[in-house]
């Protein structure tokens with residue numbers, strides 16, 4: 001196997017043994033490569049043949065399936081590959097049996113990519129991992145009935161590019177194009193989420209699990225949460241979010257359900273410890289799923305593209321009865337179970353998406369003008385297991401008392417229960433939402449730049465990002481496409497960025513790897 005798509009890759013260079021650091025076996029990794037190769041063949045077959053809505057869905061679903069911590073199930077991967085082949089045969093009937101075969105639409109052999117020139121491999125990996133991340137966002141939009149033809153078309157183009165012999169310059173253009181199209185995709189998802197569930201409002205979320213039956217729901221899919229809330233109404237079962245589902249509490253159309261009680265646990269990498277003997281079932285709607293431990297293997301359920309061998313999968317009918325029955329069978333805790341965040345806080349706050357932050361824009365602008373707010377930090381991104389990730393907690397703790405910290409995605413669990421007080425009624429930590437809500441941060445930054453009649457890069461705003469999986473890749477590419485400079489990135493740099501590609505990123509965008517909170521803060525504040 002060869003895989004180096006995520007931050008925890010073995011030896012900071014690539015997972016090559018029988019099993020990856022994430023727990024993905026060599027066989028699963030090879031099947032994911034086969035699936036990607038088949039998707040490239042399908043994308044190319046659509047170059048001169050008419051694709052359909054179904055083809056779009058297969059492409060998006062296939063790409064999402066290969067994102068880290070989504071699918072560990074060889075059976076579903078094999079079915080997915082079959083589905084791609086069937087679609088190609090439908091789109092281009094007889095192509096495989098053609099007498100003057102051009103091989104153009106054959107499945108692409110991913111080894112060609114992994115063994116290509118270091119810089120070409122690096123640029124193509126940025127494209128591939130970027131569109132894998134973007135596919136997750138497109139998928140969530142699709143589930144809510146939102147899609148965009150430019151976004152959908154681009155998946156075909158980008159997949160085809162991976163198999164072409166192109167110069168570094170041409171590939172770099174496509175790399176930035178991923179960022180551009182992903183901005184559209186995040187905007188689409190933002191619209192889908194707010195149209196369906198309203199504009200998020202600041203919400204205090206308890207971390208205590210009340211006595212009685214409960215279900216924990218993890219991942220990013222708000223539609224699944226809504227369906228689960230509906231199906232558990234009046235059943236005496238409480239619902240708790242986990243991981244990236246936390247921002248759901250801010251949406252009016254979700255928070256109206258009184259049995260949506262609070263949040264369970266912290267970021268994804270702590271799940272094997274936190275779910276140990278848990279007294280309720282856990283439903284995974286997307287990543288990040290880790291290999292399931294025996295002490296809770298009878299209570300893990302998956303849905304959508306998430307899949308793990310032998311776990312019950314909730315199919316397209318979205319009948320959550322098995323999850324509900326498991327909650328009733330386990331019965332929950334006998335007394336309220338008081339849990340805390342990583343820093344001992346008893347609740348966390350969410351719901352500071354662009355709609356809310358911009359509604360108090362006058363206050364924010366006034367705060368900057370009168371010197372009450374000295375700086376904004378966007379400390380956001382994925383969490384992970386690496387020890388160096390304490391950097392982000394320490395960084396936030398050391399930020400000046402008159403600065404505001406905007407945050408998003410699961411990395412915030414390192415500090416979102418800290419009580420950092422507020423500045424004139426504005427909380428110092430504002431959780432903007434899931435990773436896709438990076439769109440909110442972009443909207444706020446752009447609005448501030450307009451208000452101060454300057455460029456985003458001239459604002460007293462610094463981005464200190466943490467990455468783990470491929471959604472972080474497409475978000476980073478969006479920030480680069482927007483010309484945002486001086487980003488601090490950690491905890492380590494991606495293994496798939498070659499020294500020459502890194503040089504391009506440093507020369508053009510001044511990306512810096514994180515060092516220590518003290519040193520980075522000094523650099524940022526003395527700029």
Ligand code: FS2
Pocket residue numbers: 243244268287288381382383409410411434435436468469471
């Ligand atoms: Fe965290 Fe995992 Fe959000 Fe990532 S829960 S690392 O998938 O997408 O962020």
Ligand code: SF4
Pocket residue numbers: 003004005006007008009010014015019020021022023024029068069
């Ligand atoms: Fe390794 Fe990450 Fe790939 Fe898993 S997803 S095999 S940990 S590089």
